[in-house]
Every structure is written in C-alpha cells, then in structure tokens.
Amino acid sequence: MGPGDQVFLDYDGTLVPISSDPTSCFADRELLSILDGLGEEYDMYIVTGRSAEDMRRFLPPRYRVIALHGALLLTSEGDVPLIPDYSRYVEICNSIALRKNEIREMFHGARLYNKVGGITVNTWLMDTATRGRLEDFMRSLAEESGMELYLGKQVVELRIPGVNKGDAIRKFRKHGRKALIAGDDITDEEAFIKNSDALTVKVGPGETSARYRVSDYMEMRSLLRELIRRS
Numbered sequence: 535m536g537p538g539d540q541v542f543l544d545y546d547g548t549l550v551p552i553s554s555d556p557t558s559c560f561a562d563r564e565l566l567s568i569l570d571g572l573g574e575e576y577d578m579y580i581v582t583g584r585s586a587e588d589m590r591r592f593l594p595p596r597y598r599v600i601a602l603h604g605a606l607l608l609t610s611e612g613d614v615p616l617i618p619d620y621s622r623y624v625e626i627c628n629s630i631a632l633r634k635n636e637i638r639e640m641f642h643g644a645r646l647y648n649k650v651g652g653i654t655v656n657t658w659l660m661d662t663a664t665r666g667r668l669e670d671f672m673r674s675l676a677e678e679s680g681m682e683l684y685l686g687k688q689v690v691e692l693r694i695p696g697v698n699k700g701d702a703i704r705k706f707r708k709h710g711r712k713a714l715i716a717g718d719d720i721t722d723e724e725a726f727i728k729n730s731d732a733l734t735v736k737v738g739p740g741e742t743s744a745r746y747r748v749s750d751y752m753e754m755r756s757l758l759r760e761l762i763r764r765s
C-alpha cells in the first residue's frame with residue numbers, strides 16, 4: 535500500500551466497538567486522528583449500513599461515507615444517491631416507520647430506527663425467542679414492501695434490495711490502485727468476495743472470505759496506525 539491507494543473501512547465493530555446503545559457510537563479522538571492520517575495518504579471511504587443521520591452525528595463531515603450499505607454517498611458537499619430509485623425506498627421506509635409503536639408492543643425490547651433508506655430493529659435487549667418471532671414478522675414485512683431482509687449482529691434489518699457493500703466499493707475502486715477493505719459482519723463478506731484482489735481484513739471471529747484477520751477494533755486501529763507510519 536502506498537500514497538493514493540484506497541482504503542474502505544466499515545464503522546461499527548471495525549473502527550468502534552459494537553455498543554448496546556446504537557445511538558451513541560461516536561468517533562473518539564484517537565479514531566479521528568487515525569482517519570485524518572489515513573485521509574492524507576490514501577483515498578479513504580467509510581462503508582457502513584448506517585443511516586446518513588447517524589454517520590453525520592458520529593463523524594465530522596470531512597470524511598466520505600458510503601451509507602446504507604451502498605445506497606448513498608455522503609460528502610462535505612451533500613448526499614448523492616448511488617442507486618436510481620432511492621427516493622421510492624425512502625417512502626417505503628417512512629410508511630413502515632409509522633408502525634413503530636405497534637412493533638415495539640409486539641416484540642419486547644425491540645428498538646426500531648428508520649434509516650431513511652432502510653429499517654433497523656436493534657435486538658440487543660431482546661430474548662432469543664422474541665428475536666425469532668421478530669425475524670418471521672420482518673420476513674413478511676420484507677415480502678410485502680419489496681425490501682430485503684438482513685439478519686446481523688444484534689440487528690434485524692430491511693434494506694434496499696440488491697444494494698450491497700461489494701458492488702458499492704467496486705464503483706469507487708480505481709484501476710491500478712491497491713485497496714484495503716476491512717469489516718466485521720456478514721455484509722462485509724460481500725465486500726470481500728466481490729473484491730478478491732484487495733487486501734481484505736476480517737475483524738473478529740467467525741468464518742470469512744477475507745485474506746487476513748485481526749481480533750478486534752483495537753487491533754484494527756493498530757494496523758491502520760502502522761499503515762500510516764509506513765506510508
């Protein structure tokens with residue numbers, strides 16, 4: 535890796551720990567200094583399933599963020615949809631979000647977030663049986679609405695069909711440039727598989743198609759610091 539090469543980093547679980555409170559995963563000072571160091575040498579993107587609103591709260595606007603698994607690019611100049619029918623899915627999400635209270639009552643511990651281009655239910659506070667029932671409910675909601683069901687770490691999500699980190703990253707890859715891609719969750723596997731020529735890094739345990747592995751976000755930060763030091 536050298537100056538001008540590319541770095542694509544997942545956010546939750548990769549740069550910051552997975553938190554029981556998904557609304558407060560703010561970037562700390564150490565992380566910001568790593569990102570600034572990377573940004574000076576590399577063509578850097580944060581690639582996340584999070585909403586634009588969350589990422590705007592967690593990170594200063596100077597970073598480029600590919601949000602909603604690849605549906606939206608956030609830049610300091612504003613948001614750019616990366617898919618043609620983005621606004622239609624925003625409407626679908628807004629109508630599902632109207633059922634928020636009903637869903638909370640049906641599934642104890644459910645915390646529903648309208649990502650405006652995706653719906654996430656955080657299941658951290660939920661028991662296994664309730665999570666199972668929620669998954670069935672969300673599966674039928676996905677069929678009704680034309681959204682895609684995704685089951686992740688402590689989340690059940692409806693996301694825009696066909697949108698994935700792998701294709702999103704490929705859109706931004708530059709010919710002849712090396713790329714480092716890091717992530718901790720199932721959505722990141724799509725990024726690894728569709729970019730098999732890249733330096734792919736799995737964060738944490740579990741099966742992976744990535745070429746390398748680090749144990750957690752802290753070891754990932756060490757690796758990134760090393761990358762800055764060597765550039």
Ligand SMILES: [Mg+2]
Nearest residue numbers: 544546547719
């Ligand atoms: Mg993650």
